[in-house]
Amino acid sequence: MAMPESGEVADERRGTATADPAVAVERSEADGGFKGGGQQQRSRFEAGSMPGMFGEKGEPSLLGASEPGAGISWEKGEQLRRYAVGLMSGTSVDGIDAAAVEIIGVPGGDGGVSVRLLAFENKPYPADVRREIFELFDPARATVDRVGAMNVRLGRLYADAALSVIGKAGLSPADVSVVGSHGQTIYHAPEAGFTVQIGEGAVIAARTGIPCVSDFRPADLAVGGQGAPLVPFTEYLLYREPDRTLLLQNIGGIGNVTVIPAGCGPEDVYAFDTGPGNMLIDGVASLVTGGALAMDAGGALAARGSANETLLGELRQDAYYALPVPKSTGRERFGADYLERIVRRGRELGLSDADLAATVTRLTAWSIGDAYDRFIAARYAADLMIVGGGGSYNPVLMRDLAAEMAARGVTVATQEAVGGSSDAKEAIAFALLADYAMARQPANLPAATGAARPAVLGRSRTEHSTRLGLQARQALLERGYSRVRAQ
Numbered sequence: 001m002a003m004p005e006s007g008e009v010a011d012e013r014r015g016t017a018t019a020d021p022a023v024a025v026e027r028s029e030a031d032g033g034f035k036g037g038g039q040q041q042r043s044r045f046e047a048g049s050m051p052g053m054f055g056e057k058g059e060p061s062l063l064g065a066s067e068p069g070a071g072i073s074w075e076k077g078e079q080l081r082r083y084a085v086g087l088m089s090g091t092s093v094d095g096i097d098a099a100a101v102e103i104i105g106v107p108g109g110d111g112g113v114s115v116r117l118l119a120f121e122n123k124p125y126p127a128d129v130r131r132e133i134f135e136l137f138d139p140a141r142a143t144v145d146r147v148g149a150m151n152v153r154l155g156r157l158y159a160d161a162a163l164s165v166i167g168k169a170g171l172s173p174a175d176v177s178v179v180g181s182h183g184q185t186i187y188h189a190p191e192a193g194f195t196v197q198i199g200e201g202a203v204i205a206a207r208t209g210i211p212c213v214s215d216f217r218p219a220d221l222a223v224g225g226q227g228a229p230l231v232p233f234t235e236y237l238l239y240r241e242p243d244r245t246l247l248l249q250n251i252g253g254i255g256n257v258t259v260i261p262a263g264c265g266p267e268d269v270y271a272f273d274t275g276p277g278n279m280l281i282d283g284v285a286s287l288v289t290g291g292a293l294a295m296d297a298g299g300a301l302a303a304r305g306s307a308n309e310t311l312l313g314e315l316r317q318d319a320y321y322a323l324p325v326p327k328s329t330g331r332e333r334f335g336a337d338y339l340e341r342i343v344r345r346g347r348e349l350g351l352s353d354a355d356l357a358a359t360v361t362r363l364t365a366w367s368i369g370d371a372y373d374r375f376i377a378a379r380y381a382a383d384l385m386i387v388g389g390g391g392s393y394n395p396v397l398m399r400d401l402a403a404e405m406a407a408r409g410v411t412v413a414t415q416e417a418v419g420g421s422s423d424a425k426e427a428i429a430f431a432l433l434a435d436y437a438m439a440r441q442p443a444n445l446p447a448a449t450g451a452a453r454p455a456v457l458g459r460s461r462t463e464h465s466t467r468l469g470l471q472a473r474q475a476l477l478e479r480g481y482s483r484v485r486a487q
């Protein structure tokens, strides 16, 4: 989605936000940052990890006091403060979300970590890039030469997005300890043990001079997980509360929910993909306008139609909804072919464009309520559902979702309403996941992905010729980041 500059958005939203002090997400007055709450709970991941990483209070540091330019600043006895960039390109293929953040705390340490958003940007993909990515979703057209070329082209675009958001945050590349880049998923086949994200990390590292962590998902797949969803680990770190059970619902191309029980440890958190998010809504908007619209902006099309119960009844029968959790999905199931079948059937039933849009919008909302009934309600009564992702900007979808969840006694709020950012959340998550990767700390949640055990995620690329990038990495290594925990 083509978003305005983050500062403007944040300011505008701040005016309308109904900050809920009970939610464990604090927004900095200055810049819309996040700070993790509930960090007092010790966890399996945290307990005893990397003791003495920063020395006892007052002990001389390895590198002395704050070192501007080393990517971090650190004073005696203080916790490590560093800057990181997170890049996310989701299944909607709308572009690159880039977040520059400040991170304080020890990954995997007792005190937890806090993250503050410094700047956010969304860089829409050039039209030809978006078009070609859609072609690469078709395995027959995703030939090695095309995938290889796009891998490098995206690497360059990601690097430029990172440099841009770094500038916007008032930082220079030398200040940044790591870029975490999710990449663009072009195929996701967890049942076959693989997933493919492209956007070459080596290119990002070379072009920015900053170490880059990419390819987060394969390490989880390698230990039996789905490789998705990965954001729940960061949601556990940043959102958990002692007294309320939260559902964090993302509505991107695909919908996914994270269940964060009141007072939970990491082993209690679970998550799964609920089904299509905006994917079908975008698809209908595009199909009925001959490609002129990439989304149903403001839910305008759906608002003019009505959901058709016959078609809905048929779509609800899709086997995905009943599959046991953990589970993840993508365009392989809910992509172009599925959409064409829906539109064909809708036409048979005499539906207008607007009715089709209203029907797939209602289906997305229904799938989230249905997932609650099947996989959550018997275990936890949720206090609040916090919705992020671009779907939260679709008022028709939000209306339908609020109705679904009200029937189940669950209040629905947007990320903005609790001081977060629907746009920036996943990019922030990949900055934090990269920070954990640099610290060689596990960052998957086995209960979310189905992995047999925690795994250190990501593939690191370092630009060795860049003195400051290397220096930043050295500084992290010297503080114990090289310790690999037994798995």
Ligand SMILES: Nc1ncnc2c1ncn2[C@@H]1O[C@H](COP(=O)(O)OP(=O)(O)OP(=O)(O)O)[C@@H](O)[C@H]1O
Binding pocket: 001, 089, 090, 091, 092, 093, 094, 250, 251, 252, 253, 254, 255, 277, 278, 279, 281, 282, 294, 295, 296, 297, 298, 299, 388, 389, 390, 391, 393, 394, 395, 426
């Ligand atoms: N103003 C708006 N009105 C309606 N829909 C919107 C609006 N803004 C964004 N969206 C929807 O949000 C989508 C983008 O959401 P988002 O960026 O969260 O997805 P993503 O990160 O690509 O997906 P995923 O989380 O599945 O990887 C758009 O494709 C569109 O459907």
Ligand SMILES: CC(=O)N[C@H]1[C@@H]2OC[C@@H](O2)[C@@H](O)[C@@H]1O[C@H](C)C(=O)O
Binding pocket: 090, 091, 185, 188, 195, 227, 228, 229, 230, 231, 232, 250, 252, 253, 254, 255, 256, 273, 328, 329, 330, 426
């Ligand atoms: C394979 C893949 O890219 N999956 C995405 C997708 O988009 C939403 C949902 O499906 C989620 O499972 C995941 O992304 C988020 C960022 C995650 O890993 O948490």
